[in-house]
Amino acid sequence: EVQLVESGGGLLQPGGSLRLSCAASGFTFSIYWMHWVRQVPGKGLVWVSRINQDGSDTTYADSVKGRFTISRDNAKNTLYLQMNSLRAEDTAVYYCAREGIEAIGAGLDYWGQGTLVTVSS
Amino acid sequence: SYELTQPPSVSVSPGHTASITCSGDKLGDKYACWYQQRPGQSPVLVIYQDDKRPSGIPERFSGSNSGNTATLTISGTQAMDEADYYCQAWDSSTVVFGGGTKLTVL
Numbered sequence: 001e002v003q004l005v006e007s008g009g010g011l012l013q014p015g016g017s018l019r020l021s022c023a024a025s026g027f028t029f030s031i032y033w034m035h036w037v038r039q040v041p042g043k044g045l046v047w048v049s050r051i052n053q054d055g056s057d058t059t060y061a062d063s064v065k066g067r068f069t070i071s072r073d074n075a076k077n078t079l080y081l082q083m084n085s086l087r088a089e090d091t092a093v094y095y096c097a098r099e100g101i102e103a104i105g106a107g108l109d110y111w112g113q114g115t116l117v118t119v120s121s
Numbered sequence: 122s123y124e125l126t127q128p129p130s131v132s133v134s135p136g137h138t139a140s141i142t143c144s145g146d147k148l149g150d151k152y153a154c155w156y157q158q159r160p161g162q163s164p165v166l167v168i169y170q171d172d173k174r175p176s177g178i179p180e181r182f183s184g185s186n187s188g189n190t191a192t193l194t195i196s197g198t199q200a201m202d203e204a205d206y207y208c209q210a211w212d213s214s215t216v217v218f219g220g221g222t223k224l225t226v227l
Contacts, residue, residue, distance in 0.1 A: 035216065037164075045156070045164065045207050047216035059214045062122070100169060105152025107169035107209065108216075114163060 002026040002110045004096050009115030016086050016119070022079040022096030022112055030054075030074040033099035035108055036081045038092035038117075048094070049081065064090075086119045093117075123212035125219035132225045133198045141222045143191040143208030153191035154209040155184055157202075158221075164207065168193060200226050 008020040022034070036048040049070040050059045058070050069082040079096050093114040100106030126144045133139035143153060155168040166175050168184035171191065181196045191210075195202055203226040208219040 037216075037218075044221040045158075045209075045218040047218060050214065050216065061215065095163060097164075100166075100175075102170065105154070105170035105211070107154035107156070107166040107175075108164075109166045109169070109175060111163040111165070 002098070004098065004110055004112035006094065006096055006112045006115040009094065009117045011118045011120065012086060013121050014087055014119055017082070017084045018086065018117060020081040020083065020094055020096075020115060020117070022081075024077045024079065024096075024098070027098070027110075029072075029077040032101065034070075034072060034079045035097045035099060036070060036079075037095045037097055037108070037111075038090075039095070039114070040092045046092070050099070051079070083117070086117075088119050091117060091119050123210070123215075123217050125208055125210060125217055127206075127208060127219040127222045129220070130223045130225065132227060133195075135200060135226055136197055139195040139198045139202070139224055139226075141193045141195075141206050141208075141224065143193075143219050144189055145191075145210060145217075146189060148189050148191055148210060149187045151186075151210045151212070153184065153186045155182075155191075155193045156207045156209065157204045158207065159204045167206075195224075198224075198226055202226060 005023045051070045067085045095114045097108035098110040100109040156164040158164045171186040172184045
């Protein structure tokens with residue numbers, strides 16, 4: 001059974017840093033692109049970042065570029081999101097998600113349960 | 122940046138057909154996906170590559186994409202289908218989500 005389990009969320013002050021983790025199991029983690037998506041409670045989904053199979057290709061939403069870093073450790077089957085210079089508008093539930101194996105047009109076929117990040121003074 | 126537009130809400134009677142639209146510039150030239158999110162739960166992929174259903178998704182869910190509009194159709198809508206639905210497309214290497222549509226079954 002495919003499982004994605006996020007951790008690392010919490011309450012912190014503006015300007016702070018946090019690293020989220022996503023532990024993957026039940027599939028061959030190293031052959032999938034992986035994503036982070038966030039959602040302000042009660043609002044819509046917002047894509048954050050994407051990373052390829054070996055970590056050599058990453059893409060970010062403009063809103064987090066230069067502040068967030070996505071990475072992965074295939075030996076540990078774990079995806080990460082390092083978040084620096086956090087702002088109140090980064091407050092959201094952060095989901096990790098797996099991209100489908102299809103070459104083009106794949107959706108995000110498995111999602112974790114999410115971890116809440118709250119940035120407030 | 123690329124934008125996808127969805128109606129905020131759609132209502133449907135049980136057993137009837139619900140259609141949720143997603144509009145974007147030349148969206149038909151891209152692939153569209155759809156997600157269902159029930160309250161308090163994580164999103165679930167219900168359609169990918171415009172019209173394909175992942176394993177385990179009921180046949181009553183179908184999708185189409187042409188011109189500037191992608192459409193999610195739910196035939197014989199059931200009470201359990203009441204949820205938020207999000208469309209998604211790829212813009213270069215980035216993922217774009219629509220704003221979401223709340224489907225009410227009443």
